[in-house]
Each structure stands twice: as C-alpha cells, then as structure tokens.
Amino acid sequence: MNAPTPQVDFATPADAEKVLEEVAGRLRAGSVAPYLGPGLLALSQPDIPLAPEALAAFFATKVALPRRAKGNAWASAQHIESYKHRATVTAYMAEAFAPKVEPTAFHRHLATLPVPLIVDSWYDGAMRTALMEAARTASWGEAQGITRAGIGEDRWYRFYDAAGLESDRAAAEDWTTLLYKPHGAVAPAKNFLISDADYVEVLTEIDIQTPIPDAVKHRRTTRSFLFLGCRFNDQMLRTYARQVTKRSSGPHCAVLEPEGLSRNELKFLLETGLVPLAVPLARAVEILQG
Known part of the structure; x- marks a missing residue:
C-alpha cells in the first residue's frame, strides 16, 4: 500500500510576500544566510547544466552510460571515473561549466551587502564574479569542498581569497563575507565533488560535521537560511x-512552488520545519532586492 502524500501548508501568496519582505530586511542586516541553488541561474539562462539531471545528460553526450547511471549525475561521474580516469571526470566538468555565467541581478545585489555567509550549491562561478565586480571595500573569500581522491592529504576543503589565490582557515575567519561552495566550483581551481566515490567519505562524516569548515559553523550559529533556486x-x-x-538559529525558508514537488521533498519540508514560500522565483528576488 502506498504511503499517503505528506500534507504541507503553504502560505497564501500575499502572506508569503510579507515574509519575504521581512527576510529582505534581515538579509541586509546580515542575520540571514542565502543558500543558492542552480535554479537561480535559470533567470539569466546560461549555457551550462542547471540541475543534476541536466549534468547527467551532459555526461551521456560524452560516454555511453549504463542504465543505472542514466539521469544520476553522481553515478554517471562514478562510471566515467571507474572506466576512464578521474582526470576525465574533471575535464568533462570543466567543459560543462566553462561557458561564462553572468551573475543575476540578485547575485549582484548580494555582492553589495556585508553578508557574513553565502552558501552556493552549484559548480558555476557567478557569485564569485559578482563579488569581484562589486568593488567591495569589505573583505571576502571562498571555501570549497574538494575531492580527497588521490590528493594524499587529510583535507576536506580549501580556501581562496578574492584574487583566487589559495588561503587558509585563519584568514577565512576574518573575511567579512565567506562564500561557501560545498560541492566545489569551476573557479578558481576546478575543485569538484561529483562522483559517488567523492561523497562516500564525506557522507560518512558529515553527520559529525567534519567536512564543513569551522568558519561556516561559526557564522551560521546566529543566522537562519533562505533557500533560493534549490530543489x-x-x-x-x-x-x-x-x-x-x-x-x-532558524527558522529557515525556501522559495518553492508547490506544483511538481516530490513526496520526498514534501516529507523533507515537514521533517526539517523548513517554511515553504510559494512565490515565483523572479518575484521573490525582486522583493529581496527591494
């Protein structure tokens, strides 16, 4: 017997917009950490994969994938790594994310704010570009998740300063804004967590938080999160x-339209207490920029 579909209460559009107006003020004050997904990039229509499924489809144009890997980016990358080489996976990822991605208006808005923590969950460099172009007086830098495959080091992440040079955790603590790319990124050094093997060790220890930089842990404690463009x-x-x-600190909000959400997504919203805001993404960022 199929389990019943979880029932999630979505606020009315008017009430959701009021919540976003309040979040916009807290964002400017630095008490909200934006958590960006690839859906945000769709507003600028770049020529890169904009979802894990699209990335899996890109891999399928490069190699013949077994049925179990089709549609799954992590399994596709693992197949390529196993039957070709890790360097091939990195080369394909670099090719997929090589096209220049123009920051959206919201990326550029964020770059003008002294936001202590920005989480960006995709592999593009749009947020870094926006920060570089903003002529900020406040300091900023980036933490990226890295693969541990073949590096011979007991490291989970690397830090990069605004110039793209490798930095360290001591410097990261002093940056006004920390951009956190948990899965890595094409810029500045082509770090990618993508294959199943990349994630095995991370998922083994992520519950005890070892793979997450201390600078991220310190900054999140007094802040709530706002998910934009995420599934x-x-x-x-x-x-x-x-x-x-x-x-x-919570509570956390996510801009999500109810149509098309899977049962697992609805269950996740209930389990985590994530507040869903049923506002079209373009309208949501317009409110946040206001």
Whole structure:
C-alpha cells in the first residue's frame, strides 16, 4: 500500500510576500544566510547544466552510460571515473561549466551587502564574479569542498581569497563575507565533488560535521537560511541542506512552488520545519532586492 502524500501548508501568496519582505530586511542586516541553488541561474539562462539531471545528460553526450547511471549525475561521474580516469571526470566538468555565467541581478545585489555567509550549491562561478565586480571595500573569500581522491592529504576543503589565490582557515575567519561552495566550483581551481566515490567519505562524516569548515559553523550559529533556486528531490541535496544548516538559529525558508514537488521533498519540508514560500522565483528576488 502506498504511503499517503505528506500534507504541507503553504502560505497564501500575499502572506508569503510579507515574509519575504521581512527576510529582505534581515538579509541586509546580515542575520540571514542565502543558500543558492542552480535554479537561480535559470533567470539569466546560461549555457551550462542547471540541475543534476541536466549534468547527467551532459555526461551521456560524452560516454555511453549504463542504465543505472542514466539521469544520476553522481553515478554517471562514478562510471566515467571507474572506466576512464578521474582526470576525465574533471575535464568533462570543466567543459560543462566553462561557458561564462553572468551573475543575476540578485547575485549582484548580494555582492553589495556585508553578508557574513553565502552558501552556493552549484559548480558555476557567478557569485564569485559578482563579488569581484562589486568593488567591495569589505573583505571576502571562498571555501570549497574538494575531492580527497588521490590528493594524499587529510583535507576536506580549501580556501581562496578574492584574487583566487589559495588561503587558509585563519584568514577565512576574518573575511567579512565567506562564500561557501560545498560541492566545489569551476573557479578558481576546478575543485569538484561529483562522483559517488567523492561523497562516500564525506557522507560518512558529515553527520559529525567534519567536512564543513569551522568558519561556516561559526557564522551560521546566529543566522537562519533562505533557500533560493534549490530543489530537495535527491538524497544528496537533502543531506547537504540538513547538515549545512545544522545548529543554526532558524527558522529557515525556501522559495518553492508547490506544483511538481516530490513526496520526498514534501516529507523533507515537514521533517526539517523548513517554511515553504510559494512565490515565483523572479518575484521573490525582486522583493529581496527591494
């Protein structure tokens, strides 16, 4: 017998917009950490994959994938790594995310604010570009998740300063804004967590938070999160959302339209207490920028 579909209460559009207006003020004050997903990039229509499924389809144009890997980015990358080489996976990822991605108006708005923490869950460099172009007086830098495959180091992440040079955790604590890319990014150094093997060790320890930089843990404790352009239709995405926001202050909100949400997504909203705001994304960012 099929389990019943979880029932999630969505606020009316008018009430959801009022919540976003309040969140916009807290965002400017630095008490909200934006958590960006690839759906936000769709507003600028870049020529890169904009979802894990689209990335899996890109891999399928490069190699013949077994049925079990089709449609699954992590399994597709693992197949390529197993039958070709890790360097091939990195080369394909670099090719997929090589096209220049123009920051959206919201990326540029964020870059003007002294936001202590920005989480960006996709592999593009739009947020970094926006920060670089903003001519900020406040300091900023980036933490990226890295693969541990073949590096011979006991490291889970690397830090990069505004110039793209590798930095360290001591410097990261002093940055006004920390951009956190938990899955890595094409810029500045082509760090990618993408294959199943990449995630095995991370998922083994993420519950005790070892793979998450201390600078992220320190900044989230007094802040809530706002999810924009994110989906939770994959266990990997749900795990990261849950663990990155762990021990933060809450309540957390997500801009999501009810149509098309999977049963697992609805269940995730109920389990985590994430407040869904049924506002079209373009309208939501317009309110946040106001």
